Amino acid sequence: MTQPPRAIADKIAEKLAVYLGPHTARVAVKTFSMKALGRGPETLTRLDMPRLLAALRPMLRTFVGKAHAETVLAQIQEDIGR
């Protein structure tokens, strides 16, 4: 079943919130959604996931390092992208 776009954005933010806190997680999803896709998080679909996750990569690498950023991204992809 197709998830509503808002649900996808919220779920990604929820995953990131464990590390970044809910406020920063929401801001990050919004910022990188705009940056990578040129539109807001409310429009996200599963097809946008690879580009959004790629956009989130540098931010995560800065805070948790290369290796662990990949772990987080893979986990999000696995949990939400299926």
Add this chain to the structure above:
Amino acid sequence: MKYRVLAAIPFVFTAIVAIVFAMYPEGAGRLIAMRAEIELVKALALIGCVVAASSFERGDYLRRAWLLNGACFVVLILRDVTFKMSLPQGPQLENVQASLVLVANIVSIAGTWMMARTWQVAGIDPSQSKARIALILSAAAIALTITGTAIYTDIRDATATASRIGALEALASDFGDVFSLCVIAPVLLTAWAMRGGVLRWPWALYTASLFGWLVYDAIAGVSTFVTLDPWTHRLAGELCRTISCTFLLSAGIAQRLVIASFDAPSSRLLSTPPEAP
């Protein structure tokens, strides 16, 4: 729970140091206890930075930042061990000592600057709100006011006393402090932005360490205007040094714990049960 324990460690350690100092009210024992405390807390701060840096891989941004923070303590410990505890004093050696303090402060500035810039480097929120800029500038102004007194005193000493090297050494340290304290606000804002997430802990503890140095400099400034018993002044400064260095230790361990939580299979913080199709 473990992060709260880390936050409590600096207070407990500082209380222990205060008790030890109280046991040596005067004499050589007091000086030995103080020297031991100074080197111990610098070593603990260094350990914290190394532990944090080791959480990351080569090339990671925060690895460099933590290593630079730690390099400051390597140089300071080297200076203390070689010059304050081993070699005899002399004008030539004072030059070397002052140079080492300068190097230590330069790497400290670089490390603190990198920590302060992390939010921008991550690119989470490229917009700089007016409130954020105002807060950063206000904090810088407060830090300058506090450390400015120490700078004034050391410039006065550098121009008026025979021991210019010692005063120049203190000046290098002052400028390092001024810079580090001016960037308290961006570090604090990063910690605040992370509220509710585990990454807030290393950032909050690192901020607490910077605040400890702010108070350390404030005490130096107060002594310019208020006549303090030299021992009371020294004791207050040393307790600030202790709490700052041990907060850095706690911050480094917290950073390590957060990163290690990614590796623990049982902790899979991010995972949730699969959805129904």
